[in-house]
Each structure stands twice: as structure tokens, then as C-alpha cells.
Amino acid sequence: MTDLLHSALHSATSKASVGGAETPPVPYSRPVTPGSTAYPSQIGFVGLGAMGSVMARNLANYRGAHVHASPPILVWNRSPASCDKLFAELGQHKIRIAKSLEQVATECDIIFTALANDEAVKSTYTKFTETLKHTPPPRGKIFVEMSTIYPTLAGELDILISSVPHCHLITSPVFGTPSVADAAQLLIVMSGDYRSKKEVAYMLVPAVGRKVVDLGGNLEKAPTFKLIGNSLILGTLEILAESYTLAEKSGIASSEVHALVKDIFPAPGLIRYSDRMSNDQFDGILFPSLALVILNVACSGTTGFAIDGGIKDASHIRRLTAVHNSPMPLIDIAHQHLITARAIHTSQVQAGQETVDVLDWSGIVAGARVAAGLEPFDHKRRAVVQED
Template sequence: MSDLLHSALQPAGGTQTPPAVPYSRPTTPGTGSFPVQIGFVGLGAMGGLMAKNLANHRAAHVHASPPILVWNRTQGKADSLFKELGQHKIRVAQSLEQVATECDIIFTALANDDTVKSVFEQFAQTLKHAPPGRQKIFVETSTIYPTLAGELDTLISSIPHCHLIASPVFGTPHVAAAAQLVIVMSGDYRSKKEVAYMLVPAVGKKVIDLGGNIEKASTFKLIGNSMILGTLEILAESYTLAEKSGIAASEVHSLVKDIFPAPGIIRYSERMSNDQFDGTTGFSIDGGIKDASHIRRLTAVHNSPMPSIDIAHQHLITARAIHNSKVQAGKQTVDVLDWSGIVAGTRVAAGLDAFESTHASVVQED
């Protein structure tokens, strides 16, 4: 079905460009004649920016749209977002139970599989005691192992009128802030169609539909992250070789911009070249290790080796171990290590300092 819609929405004549949203628009606004109440759970580096963009867009473009109801494990982030956007765009929920009962569409953006499972179990427990009388859609945007998506689907679909779609996103916090995320979806077709037009262009620039199998979107996200992680490993090895051979990091970064002009690659290259590893403005190394572990598990299940990910996984662990030792000694320069800190693993293996390169002292020979 999605292929037919995709073809039908192609422009006539000339170069055909895939549509940003591969579905026709819903025939009615929202899920009915009532205002759609949106909830957002998880306001971390990505979730906070997604919730902010969604709230701003709906306030500007959707008539009589109620404020988004947000919840975060540490309420300070929810309070900060409320202070920034105001009561007409944001409400702060006091509990997950409030989000589950009051919201029609609920987005989750959480750190790891255990947290995702715990949150959805609380949703399910609440709604089994107070079954909804109208459609409710859950949109799971976290990076999780595919079988967990299947478990969540079974859990949520056992509740009347409830549907789940898996909808992980591609992009750094910088990309999320610019509402340029690439959004992947799998699961219930009507729910995907409903949610897609909420997210584009409010949060992202396009939707990729992977069909009805709920696990496909999570699998696709891990495949995409394997490309990013593999690139990080190559960058780390290249910067380390450059340092050992006396070539300035600025020259390597310039080359990256010339031959790999992708925003994400350039940003990670810039971090490595300048020893900027603050994960509070990027992607934490804990998240990187979690994703690498999921990718390795997936490769084992499908008998499809990825040696580069095995190596990258070890270098991520090495970098985290070194950072943790510096934390214990009170010598860390950042509280949260970004996964571009993977370069610490290759540097140490080459006999260099983990987080402070000597690139700045490289002297060019005549």
C-alpha cells in the first residue's frame, strides 16, 4: 500500500522526488472532532528539542491546539521547558498515569530499553484499570532492540482502542533543533498516517515507512546507527594516525569537509579535531555502547558479521573506562562523554593521551 501511495504522490514529469510524507493526508483533522491532546515523555537531549518544536509548531499552525503535556523523570527539565515556552504551549504532568489517561497521542523518547519497558508497563497498568473510550496512539521514538518493540505492541494492543507505532529518528541534537530529523515508522497504518503529519515539518523533514511489522523501524534504526558508528571508528583511527605522523587535525578536518560533506560526519570530525567531547550537547557514550551492543546482537541473530562494530564497541568501552577513572580522580573535563570520544580508544592503543591530542603542537615542515 505504501508503495502505491508513494508512486501516486510523485510529481508529474521531470525528476521525480519522493514525498516527505508517504501517506495521503488524514480525511479528518486529528482523531476526531475534539482537540487532540498530545503527551511527550522523556525530555533528554533529543526528546526535549522534539517536544519544543512540536509545541511551537502546533501553537502556530493548529487552531485551538491544547498545550502539550510533558513528563520527565527529573521534573526540572519539564519545568524548564514550561518556563521557556509558557502555559499556552506546555503543561507539566505530575505522573505517567496522568499522561496515559489524558492524552490521545503519546510520544516517548527515552534513554534505554529498560526505561522504555518500565514506562510502557506503567501506561498499560493505568489503562487496564481505566480503559480509554476513544483511539489512543503511542509513538515510541527511542532506539531499542527490535523484539522489545514487538513486546510493547502486544502489551499496548491488548488495551481497547490503543495502538503503537515504532518511530525512531535519525539526527543529532543540532539536527533536532532545526526540525530536520529523518523519521522512520512501522506498525499500524492509520496511526502512522495520523502521526506523520504531526511530525513533518514540525519535528522532521521526511518519513520513511517500513510497513506493518512493528520491529522493522527499530531494526532500520540500528542499521543506520551501524553506519554512523562505523564512520566514527574510521574517523577516530584516521585522526590518530594523523597525530602519530605529524599532520595537523585541522588539515584532516578540512579533508573530511571536502570529501564527506555530510553534516553529521563534519560535526563529529570537528569534535575529534578539537577534543570537544561534551555529551550533554551530543550523544552520550553510554547510549553509543547500548546501540553497539544491540547492533552486535542483531548481527549474531542474522549471521551477518560486522567486524568494524565489534572494534568500535571495544573502543567505546575503553573510552568510557578512561573517562570514569578521570571522574573518580576529579580530573574529568566533561560530565557526560560524547560517543565521539571513541577516539580515546584508538589514541590509547597508539600510545597517545586519551582526550588531549597533540595536534595543536604539530609543526609543519618546509
């Protein structure tokens, strides 16, 4: 998710009020203080990608400083390197590395998952359920699904988790880039079991995010809201791509368009994507294909959001618009341009001509460019120059 939506949502939510007063960061009463015999919750975190690793780190640091006798967070990732990196940074008093998903399922009271795609999420929760049916939990567990998924998957996960006694599921996607996550300023959306949301909300704010938006008990609402937010971003990317392409065809320098964006749309995220298109900087963060690995999680790359993730989100949004008979023609076009850009990049990779390993979804501009007869990823080649 990008700084663009984060900026807009921060402005809207920070000014929201009820009866003239600002809404609180957490829309629930604080949970009852545990008795002296209560034990701190054992937290598990599955998926240490670009976002997950930062959220897990912030959560571990906050609990280490503010929760007395808090046990180290138990982390698991398909690639052990991500776990090792976090352990080296925080140490044994804040992080433990799980040997398996089964260990996370049996040892943890609250389990967060931040995975790359729907298939990875379904596979992970199937494994959780199989494990807990063989080893029924003696007390309550809360599963917190933070990935960007198609809404109906939440219902499938609920069927799995609710089949195990004492287990509850909430959906809780977040808005913000890794840099926003690093500052613990994420906007957190929640839907599902009320008591579980209350407990998790006070665990995440202010450790991981600045505010929680409650969308009620229907588990599908939070994933739907996340896709609506992503549609705002994707639509903005498409408009930028088309505008930059028209400027190139009409002989106006991309630097002039970028300056205009900064003057009339001073949103950090929009400026950042404008800068990428203006300077042909399309390096992204990798989300490897499930065809390559089972139980896939997001892996760190460089700076952006991989176009594969953008295509997945666009596909989810288009499916949602069809279900609700609510057309979004701009998203249809954006989806086509994303696929075109990925096809071109794949051809370049096969020919050994690629300039970036992972294409960021701002590379959507390549789709608009080739439709206009321009070079896809280098606007300075064969540029159109209009004479005065």
C-alpha cells in the first residue's frame, strides 16, 4: 500500500469527530486489566516480508519496553533468512524463531499472518487447522489475517478456524508503505469477533499503527475496504501513466509534468509515483510466485510494490465490481496496462535486456506508452519532439 492513500486517510481520519470531538485512535473500550495471575500473551507472526518484518519488529520492541514479562515473539517465514535477520537485530529476549507452522499454531495465543497471496493464506490456515485438530488448544486463540485477500476467502478461513474450539479469527489489513510501517503510523482496519478486535487493537496501537477503523462483525468487510483503497491507488497510477504518455507525445518534458503534480497534488505518495514515471525508476519489491514455492510469503526486494502484486489486487477489484454490479472502467484499463507492462518486462528478462529484476507497479506506464507508439521503460528513447 502507498503513502498516497495513507496521506488521504490520515487527513480524513484525524479530523473525524463524533459530537464535535475527535474520534479515538482505538474505537473500543480498553480491555479489563488482567489479574496478577494472568500471563502475557504469546504472540506469533507468520510472514516476514517487506511489511510483515517491520510490523513484527515494532510489535516486539514495543512489548519488550511496555509489557512486563512479555515473552519473545515467535516468528516463522518460508525463507529462514528473514527470521535470522530479525533475530540478529532484536535478540533472543524479543524474538524466537519457530521451526514450523505447527509450532506457531500450538504455542501462540495470538497469531498474525501477513502473506503474499490468497493461495498462501489458505494453505497456511489449513495447516493451522490440521495442527490444532490434532492438538486442541486448552484456552482461546486469536488469528489475525493482515494480508490483502479477496473478501470471500475470509469466510473460508472462518470455517476452518471456527472448527477448532476456543479459536477466533479477525481480518485486519493495513494501509501504508514499509516506511509508514517503520514509523508505526499504519492505518489498521478490522472486522470480526468484537472481543478479539478489542484485544488486538490495543496490542497494535501505538506499537504498529496510529488508528483502528472498525467495520463490524462481518469478516469480509475489512478485505473489501482494503481493495477499495487499493482501487484509489491503482486508478491514480493509471491517470498518471496516461498523462505522462500524452505529455511525451506532445513534446512536453516529463520534468514539467512532475513539477505540475507537485504543485497541484502535493500528496507524498502521488509525488513519489510521479517521480518514478518521470525518471523511469521501476524497481520493485518481490512477491515470488506460488508456482515456485508452497506457503509463499512476501520477500524483501528493493523499494516498490511488485507488479505481480498489483495485478493480483486489480484482479480482485475487478471481480468485486462484477459481483456488486459496480463498474470501474478505469480499473479495467489499468489491469490491461499492468499485464502489458509485465509481458514486456518478461520478454526483456528472457532476452537478458531487463534493467530491473522486479518491476514496480508504477511500470503500468509502459502499457500506456506502447499503445501510443513509445518505448515502454525509457521515455528518452525515440521521444517525440514538437517544434515551436
